[in-house]
Each structure stands twice: as structure tokens, then as C-alpha cells.
Amino acid sequence: MFWASAAYEGGSSRLHAGSSEVRLLSVRMPLDFVAFCQLHAEHYLHYAALRLSDGTAGQAVVEYALGDLATAWPRALRSPNPAAAAWRSLSGRVAAAVSQQPPSRCRARDGLHRLLPPAEADAVICHRLMRLHVEETAALLGVAAPTVVFRLASAAHGLGSEVAHLLGLSAFCPAGRSEVGGALAVKREPSVRRRRAPQPMASRSLDNTSAVVTR
Numbered sequence: 001m002f003w004a005s006a007a008y009e010g011g012s013s014r015l016h017a018g019s020s021e022v023r024l025l026s027v028r029m030p031l032d033f034v035a036f037c038q039l040h041a042e043h044y045l046h047y048a049a050l051r052l053s054d055g056t057a058g059q060a061v062v063e064y065a066l067g068d069l070a071t072a073w074p075r076a077l078r079s080p081n082p083a084a085a086a087w088r089s090l091s092g093r094v095a096a097a098v099s100q101q102p103p104s105r106c107r108a109r110d111g112l113h114r115l116l117p118p119a120e121a122d123a124v125i126c127h128r129l130m131r132l133h134v135e136e137t138a139a140l141l142g143v144a145a146p147t148v149v150f151r152l153a154s155a156a157h158g159l160g161s162e163v164a165h166l167l168g169l170s171a172f173c174p175a176g177r178s179e180v181g182g183a184l185a186v187k188r189e190p191s192v193r194r195r196r197a198p199q200p201m202a203s204r205s206l207d208n209t210s211a212v213v214t215r
Contacts, residue, residue: 033073036082037066043140044090046130047122051094051110052101061097065090084142091122116155123151128167 041062048058068089069076076085095118098110112121126137127148134152138145153172156164164173 029070030073032077033070036086040083040086040140041066043126043130043132047090047125048094048097050125050129051113052097057097058094061093062090065093068093081142083139087122087141091118116158120151120155120158123148124155124167124169127152128169 044062044065045055045058048061049055052058052061065086066089069086072085076082079085095113098113112124115121116124122141123137126132126140127134132140134145134148138148141148149172152169156167156169156172159167159169161170161173164170
């Protein structure tokens with residue numbers, strides 16, 4: 001697997017002076033880094049391919065992004081969430097690759113990132129285009145699940161109800177919302193107290209009036 005090992009070649013690795021034979025050196029990565037890559041690589045490839053519309057180019061970008069992560073792996077492990085560090089590397093590499101594509105191709109394939117902030121566009125791509133659950137999206141992006149919900153709701157608001165409906169974001173268009181600590185708080189409509197129609201009741205000893213029950 002391309003993310004499990006690396007190979008290098010250079011002048012110092014030749015077996016004999018003047019020989020064209022080259023020895024490939026396998027570089028052993030930390031097991032926790034290899035496990036992390038194996039866990040997320042498939043989703044990284046899918047994301048890159050969606051934005052670049054090119055599986056080969058997407059794989060190259062993912063390889064570079066994971067290479068960046070490998071050099072900073074000890075620092076990433078000390079961070080609050082290594083997945084967030086990995087996603088920053090990946091999204092930055094993908095954005096750079098997109099910017100090098102012909103303008104017409106960028107407009108056609110990367111429309112969400114032209115219409116929305118990057119964090120919101122990534123949430124929509126992962127949840128709606130890659131068909132990941134909110135919790136899976138949160139794990140991939142390295143954020144809390146309520147943050148993903150808030151980003152999806154903000155994206156739905158920014159895109160408008162018609163486009164949000166086409167993208168399947170209608171559920172993230174509540175009547176009111178507010179951000180509390182990065183999470184989505186839905187403001188519930190105040191409950192309406194409805195009166196029941198007066199029902200005939202037996203006369204009581206104290207008075208002869210009917211009771212009306214309200215909720």
C-alpha cells in the first residue's frame with residue numbers, strides 16, 4: 001500500500017559505481033502512523049478525487065499530504081487531535097492542486113469551495129457527496145460532531161433553501177439556530193397552549209359551572 005511504506009533512490013544507494021542498478025530502500029514508519037493512514041486513506045483519496053476530478057492526481061496529492069504528516073507525526077500526536085492536523089495538510093494540498101487546474105475545470109468541479117468557507121464546504125462534501133455519517137465526518141475532519149452539524153447548517157443557510165434541498169441539507173435548515181461553543185443549538189418554537197372545547201360535566205355541590213381544562 002502506498003501509505004504503508006516509502007522508497008527512495010539516489011546516488012548513494014547504487015550498488016556499484018557506474019552501474020545503472022538501483023536499490024530501493026524501504027523506510028519503516030511508526031506503527032501508529034501506518035494504522036492512521038490505513039484508517040483514513042480511502043476517504044482521503046475519495047475527497048481528493050471529488051475535488052480534482054482525477055483519481056491519479058488525487059492519489060499524488062494524498063501521498064504528498066501523508067508525507068507532510070509523516071515528517072510532523074510526533075508533533076501531531078501531541079496535538080489535541082491528529083486527524084485535524086492531517087486534514088489541514090490534505091485540504092491545503094488539494095486546494096493548491098485545484099488552483100493549478102484550468103479555470104473552467106475548477107469552476108465545474110470545485111463549486112462548493114467557491115460558494116462556501118472551506119470548513120463548511122468540506123463538511124458538505126464529506127457528509128453528502130461521500131455519504132459519511134455526521135460522526136464519521138467529525139472523525140475524518142478531527143472536530144466534534146456538533147461542530148459538523150453547525151457547519152452543515154451554516155452551509156445550508158449560505159446556499160439557500162433551494163440548493164440546500166438539492167444537496168440533501170434540508171434537515172439542517174431549522175427555523176432558528178445559534179452557535180454555542182461551536183455547536184448547533186436549535187431554538188424550538190414556543191409551545192402553544194391550546195384550549196380544549198368545553199365538555200359537559202356533572203354539577204358539583206359547590207357550584208353548577210363547567211370546568212375548562214387547559215394545557
